[in-house]
């Protein structure tokens with residue numbers, strides 16, 4: 001039996017900077033609690049990929065807004081979304097307020113399912129699901145995040161130096177944190193989990209302990 005059987009919907013909002021381990025934790029928590037999971041970064045990556053495929057300029061706010069409004073679920077399974085360049089491209093389109101507005105109702109509908117949901121991204125606890133019972137903000141040192149992303153990309157056959165990935169991550173975090181529309185920041189009622197010294201299993205165990213504490217408040 002799933003541990004999520006107290007009758008109330010459970011929404012778990014997970015935010016944090018690039019490659020902090022949000023997605024890994026979100027997937028495992030969703031499995032553990034029997035909840036659906038939405039990786040919201042994929043939505044922004046898919047908007048960027050639509051522009052790239054159409055040879056449109058990533059800074060064309062109108063084209064980005066139209067791509068977001070017309071986004072179809074099939075786009076979210078394109079393996080190119082996980083490529084390194086797509087993180088940077090997603091970060092550029094994600095600062096357009098009309099893009100964020102178009103994707104908001106999609107994310108809210110997902111979160112409003114009968115059992116609840118686990119969503120991970122940058123603004124889940126602050127904007128998408130401000131009333132979530134459980135909010136986690138996952139951090140890790142930039143150098144450790146770069147090592148993790150480097151390993152991941154090499155494993156998928158994508159060549160990149162560790163230094164280039166660290167530079168990407170720093171630039172993306174700075175852009176995501178400083179934009180006017182739904183910037184990356186810790187929600188007031190979120191618990192910050194630093195995974196720098198934790199492997200994936202230890203991070204999961206800590207996260208479950210936090211969820212159990214927060215959901216019974």
Ligand SMILES: Nc1ncnc2c1ncn2[C@@H]1O[C@H](COP(=O)(O)OP(=O)(O)O)[C@@H](O)[C@H]1O
Nearest residue numbers: 018019020021022023024148152198199200203
């Ligand atoms: N606690 C951890 N320790 C070591 N590696 C991790 C940990 N959590 C995640 N990873 C690995 O780091 C990479 C980035 O994790 P991911 O969950 O995709 O991060 P995010 O969703 O924050 O970008 C993945 O290859 C993942 O397997």
Ligand SMILES: Nc1ccn([C@@H]2O[C@H](COP(=O)(O)OP(=O)(O)O)[C@@H](O)[C@H]2O)c(=O)n1
Nearest residue numbers: 018019040041042044090091094121122123
């Ligand atoms: N809820 C979200 C999720 C992602 N994003 C944007 O999309 C980009 C890619 O997000 P991601 O979660 O797929 O990236 P990683 O953390 O996996 O590297 C981020 O750098 C943000 O600019 C966002 O603005 N809001």
